[in-house]
Amino acid sequence: MEEGSPSATAVMMAMLRAAHLLLDGDPKIFHDRLALGLCGAGNEAALLAALGTVDADIASGATSGFGTALTRYVRANAVMRQRYTEEELKKALERGVTQYVILGAGLDSFAYRRTDLAPVLRVFEVDHPATQQWKSIRLRELKIDLPANLTFVPVDFERQTLAYGLSAASHRSDLPSFVSWLGVTMYLTEAAVFETLRYIASLAPGTEIVFQYALPESLLDDETRHLVASVKRTASSTGEPWLTEFEPTALAAQLKKLGYAHVWDLEPVEADARYFAGRTDGLRTPPHSHLMKARVGHRAK
Secondary structure, eight states: OOTTOOOHHHHHHHHHHHHHHHHSOSSOSOOOTTHHHHHTOOSHHHHHHHHHHHHHHHHTTSOTTHHHHHHHHHHHHHHHHHHHHHHHHHHHHHTTOOEEEEETOTTOOHHHHOGGGTTTOEEEEEEOHHHHHHHHHHHHHTTOOOOTTEEEEEOOTTTOOHHHHHHHTTOOTTSOOEEEEOSOGGGSOHHHHHHHHHHHHTSOTTOEEEEEEEOOGGGSOHHHHHHHHHHHHHHHHTTOOOOOOOOHHHHHHHHHHHTEEEEEEEOHHHHIIIIITTOSSOOOOOTTEEEEEEEEOOOOO
8 A cells, every 4th residue: 555545445435335326226225425525536427437447447358247237236235334334333322332443444434424423422443544644635625524523543554453553542442332344354364354353352341343254255156256256356456455255154153252242144135135125226235245243242250
């Protein structure tokens, strides 16, 4: 990642959230009206042109329409995972949680969209300093003020730990938190993934995490393997290769060993039934992508 530049993945996810409002039918899965400005495209025409270029690059050497179909899959995933996470955060707030930690925050817009929650929720955006530097400049250009309840937590994981970064940002480890970790685990080593999950499990009982992970190819059908291969090629070409995938049952068992008392897995079939039933625009959850929610339990004395 270059100094002063956001990750390519962060930019793409913001572009896809913005494109959902332009390209997909009603009802919208998720409304992020700040995404267009944050992604840096400038205007709707520039956004659609940029996405058209991505479609063409993906489709190079593939069958007609493959690029469009693939980006529709990825776009559906981008908005579905955000909606699910914020629905689960709402439940956590009702339980009395007052801290929200966004790992790999990228160009997430939650804190700027939900300023109504400033009196009751502290938000910590954790990401690489380069991405946060670019985002800060973009927010100033858009004349979007930083909410009083928001703290940027710059962490270069090659030099610092998550524990150090959050502690320095005055995060309260003795109070429950809600943690989101979307679109990140596949780019890390398995050891790095479990290091983060282990730290979250050490936080106060009642802490919850929602994170996204990908299935191994052995669990996918031929069509999905073809789709995932294209996603991986695109990621590698931007310098962010996929490194890690998980089998759901084994992953849930490992989480319980770490101290998570409750684990829920949102499978694509369930996500489709919940968010995409009856749609005519072709949106549905990519079969390789799962969301897992886990809650830290009380420790034996």
